[in-house]
Each structure stands twice: as structure tokens, then as C-alpha cells.
Amino acid sequence: SAVISQKPSRDICQRGTSLTIQCQVDSQVTMMFWYRQQPGQSLTLIATANQGSEATYESGFVIDKFPISRPNLTFSTLTVSNMSPEDSSIYLCSVELPGLAGPQETQYFGPGTRLLVL
Amino acid sequence: KNEVEQSPQNLTAQEGEFITINCSYSVGISALHWLQQHPGGGIVSLFMLSSGKKKHGRLIATINIQEKHSSLHITASHPRDSAVYICAVGTDKLIFGTGTRLQVFP
Numbered sequence: 001s002a003v004i005s006q007k008p009s010r011d012i013c014q015r016g017t018s019l020t021i022q023c024q025v026d027s028q029v030t031m032m033f034w035y036r037q038q039p040g041q042s043l044t045l046i047a048t049a050n051q052g053s054e055a056t057y058e059s060g061f062v063i064d065k066f067p068i069s070r071p072n073l074t075f076s077t078l079t080v081s082n083m084s085p086e087d088s089s090i091y092l093c094s095v096e097l098p099g100l101a102g103p104q105e106t107q108y109f110g111p112g113t114r115l116l117v118l
Numbered sequence: 119k120n121e122v123e124q125s126p127q128n129l130t131a132q133e134g135e136f137i138t139i140n141c142s143y144s145v146g147i148s149a150l151h152w153l154q155q156h157p158g159g160g161i162v163s164l165f166m167l168s169s170g171k172k173k174h175g176r177l178i179a180t181i182n183i184q185e186k187h188s189s190l191h192i193t194a195s196h197p198r199d200s201a202v203y204i205c206a207v208g209t210d211k212l213i214f215g216t217g218t219r220l221q222v223f224p
Contacts, residue, residue: 033212042204042214058211092161107151107212109161 002027002097004110012116013083020079021113023093028073033094034066037112043092049076083117090114121145124205124215131222137192139218141205144186151212152179152190153204161204164190195222 003026013019023032034046046066047055055068069077080087093110122143131137141150152164165172165179167188172179176195181188192199199222205215 042216043206043212044214045211048211106166107153107163107206109153109163111158111160 002029002095002108004093004095004108006091006093006110006113008113009111010114010116012118015084015117017083018079018081019083019115020077021091021093023076023078023110025074025095027095027097029095029097030073031096032070032076033096034068034076034078035092035094037090037092039088046078046091080115083115085117088115088117120216121213122205122207122215124203124218126218127216128219129221131195131220133196133222133224135195135222137195137199137220137222139190139203139205139220141188141190141215142186143188143205143207143213145207145209145213147207147209149208150181150188151206151208152188153206155202155204155217157201164203192220197222197224 005024007022011019032049035043036046037043045058046061047057047068049055049068049070051070051073065081067079090112092112095108097106125140149166149168151166154162154164164177167179167181169183176193178191190203200220202217202219204217206212
């Protein structure tokens with residue numbers, strides 16, 4: 001299994017500012033995922049972060065708005081830049097690890113960062 | 119039409135009732151996940167299925183690959199089961215359903 005921590009757990013920010021969210025995993029993992037969950041909506045993948053290479057962004061998300069760092073196999077950051085109220089969401093990081101029952105992967109999620117932009 | 123559909127969207131139950139949440143999908147998948155999200159936002163992975171049936175405590179998950187359908191059952195439901203239950207299917211990435219909000223009353 002994996003234990004994932006995120007900082008901050010929640011924040012209230014002013015529009016136009018930026019916030020960096022940290023994700024720490026207690027295991028070394030190749031791929032880390034960043035998701036956004038807007039109020040009342042399902043999770044949407046923002047990007048996949050591999051250590052040693054640039055993050056891969058999904059359609060609708062760009063590096064200038066959501067820069068990601070992945071300096072090692074246990075840590076990643078997501079920055080929400082030039083924030084607007086539409087960025088108010090829960091941001092979650094996630095990893096895949098081999099399941100206990102076999103080689104198939106199990107998805108583990110961090111506790112989330114609840115962001116409110118005023 | 120969403121690639122992953124869940125039903126019902128909202129569900130209320132009395133403590134002790136048997137609960138079923140359904141998930142249908144329209145894409146080819148490698149695995150299907152059932153997740154639980156509590157009001158604070160944290161998500162816990164309950165099951166990952168690629169065939170058949172899995173059981174963990176009072177939770178049972180089944181999948182029918184041919185029909186592209188999965189169900190999550192909760193036996194002897196309890197107020198602490200109150201949460202949003204999310205179905206997600208794995209292709210080259212996870213595609214999430216919109217969730218089923220379950221409230222269990224004492």
C-alpha cells in the first residue's frame with residue numbers, strides 16, 4: 001500500500017495569486033497523477049508527472065497555468081497560477097502501485113487540497 | 119453521453135438495509151475501480167476489478183465485462199457508510215463516474 005500526504009490541506013487565496021500544492025508518497029513511484037474535482041463534479045485528470053521528464057497534460061490544461069515539478073520518485077508539486085474563482089476545487093494527487101493480490105495496479109489517492117479562490 | 123454512468127445519483131437508506139450502486143461504461147477497459155470519498159474530500163480505493171467478484175467485509179463488487187457493467191453492494195449498511203461512491207474505469211488513464219451520494223440514517 002501507499003501513504004500519500006498533501007500540503008496544504010486547504011487554503012483560501014485571492015484572485016491573481018498562485019498556490020503550490022505538495023504531494024509526498026512513502027514509496028518510490030514512477031508515475032504520479034494530479035486531479036481536479038470542481039464542486040459537484042467528478043475527478044478530472046490534469047496531468048501525469050514522471051520523474052526526470054516533463055509532465056504530460058490532458059486536453060484543457062496547460063503548463064503555464066498548472067506547472068508541475070517532479071524532482072524525485074516520492075515527491076511532486078502542482079502550482080495553480082494566476083488563480084481565479086473558477087479554480088476553486090479539490091486538488092488530489094494519486095499514484096499507482098502493484099496490488100497486494102498480484103501485479104495489477106491499485107490506485108492510491110492523497111487526502112486532497114481544498115482550494116477556495118476569492 | 120458520459121463514458122461512465124452511475125446510478126442512482128443519490129441514495130438514502132435506513133441502517134441495516136442492503137444497498138446496490140450501479141456503474142455502466144462504454145469503453146474498453148483494463149480494470150474498474152470503486153472508490154469512496156468522504157465529506158472531507160479524501161478518496162479511498164475500495165476495489166479494483168478486472169473480472170468476477172470481490173468481497174471485503176460488508177462490501178461486495180461485481181463486474182460483467184461482456185455487459186460492461188459493475189455493481190457495488192453494501193450489506194447491513196451503517197451510518198458510517200455515508201459517503202460518495204465513485205466508479206472509475208481504467209484505459210490508458212482513469213475515467214471517473216460522477217459518483218453516487220449515499221446517506222444511511224440510523
